[in-house]
Amino acid sequence: MDLSLPNPSWSKDMRLLFDQFMKKSEDGSWKHLPSYKNKFSRRIEDIKVFFPDAKLIKEKISQAQLFPRNFEEGLGFEYAMFHNHAEDRTVCIFQGGPYLQGAPGFLHGGAIATMIDSTLGMTALIAGGIVMTANLNINFKRPIPLCSVVVINSQVDKVEGRKLFLSCNIRSVDEQTLYSEATSLFVKLDPEKSLT
Numbered sequence: 001m002d003l004s005l006p007n008p009s010w011s012k013d014m015r016l017l018f019d020q021f022m023k024k025s026e027d028g029s030w031k032h033l034p035s036y037k038n039k040f041s042r043r044i045e046d047i048k049v050f051f052p053d054a055k056l057i058k059e060k061i062s063q064a065q066l067f068p069r070n071f072e073e074g075l076g077f078e079y080a081m082f083h084n085h086a087e088d089r090t091v092c093i094f095q096g097g098p099y100l101q102g103a104p105g106f107l108h109g110g111a112i113a114t115m116i117d118s119t120l121g122m123t124a125l126i127a128g129g130i131v132m133t134a135n136l137n138i139n140f141k142r143p144i145p146l147c148s149v150v151v152i153n154s155q156v157d158k159v160e161g162r163k164l165f166l167s168c169n170i171r172s173v174d175e176q177t178l179y180s181e182a183t184s185l186f187v188k189l190d191p192e193k194s195l196t
């Protein structure tokens with residue numbers, strides 16, 4: 001089940017943004033990225049190269065679920081991503097639910113970091129294949145109100161061999177508030193090196 005499609009917990013803002021990006025996707029310049037709880041099978045052969053322990057693959061990965069998709073509808077991370085291939089960038093529309101509270105009435109910094117890492121990670125994955133986050137720097141500039149909708153804009157800034165440098169920002173829907181900014185380094189995994 002694609003969990004990045006609208007559901008009844010989505011606010012009017014979230015739905016409006018989703019519809020706008022779906023419209024932009026009609027000419028092929030943007031692409032909606034589906035998102036599943038536990039569908040890793042498409043990449044399982046790639047993953048086996050880096051995690052050669054067959055027992056782990058069979059027992060653990062078959063039970064694995066994507067962390068931000070492990071909340072009941074509307075309570076945690078509601079999000080949808082759209083990718084622009086020509087510009088090497090991804091936009092994530094994100095509504096953080098009540099179970100993501102940090103300071104009273106606001107999102108937890110770890111929840112914000114999760115969505116930043118996920119959005120940058122998807123952008124890096126599309127640009128570079130199997131990558132992992134090596135470094136992530138976040139400036140939290142304004143607190144994000146719980147249950148509000150924000151827009152995460154991420155892009156690939158530079159590629160140097162196996163290293164992909166990406167950045168992103170989080171803004172309010174009206175673009176007037178800059179909530180967070182981040183820079184990151186993703187490293188393309190080397191099939192010659194074991195991760196464990």
Ligand SMILES: CCCCC/C=C\C/C=C\CCCCCCCC(=O)SCCNC(=O)CCNC(=O)[C@H](O)C(C)(C)COP(=O)(O)OP(=O)(O)OC[C@H]1O[C@@H](n2cnc3c(N)ncnc32)[C@H](O)[C@@H]1OP(=O)(O)O
Nearest residue numbers: 043117118121122130131132133134135163187189190193
């Ligand atoms: C991984 C499987 C993906 C499969 C995808 C399937 C489906 C996708 C579905 C959903 C995707 C959602 C997206 C989620 C994204 C979430 C991503 C994460 O959170 S990953 C988890 C957190 N990260 C880690 O646990 C990584 C731990 N670190 C490592 O394993 C290693 O350090 C490494 C990052 C793999 C790099 O190790 P490696 O041996 O390969 O490289 P080197 O150490 O030789 O470094 C290469 C190069 O990079 C420079 N480097 C490395 N680290 C840093 C750093 N922290 N800061 C600065 N520079 C760094 C290093 O100096 C080398 O540079 P140079 O070549 O110039 O010498």
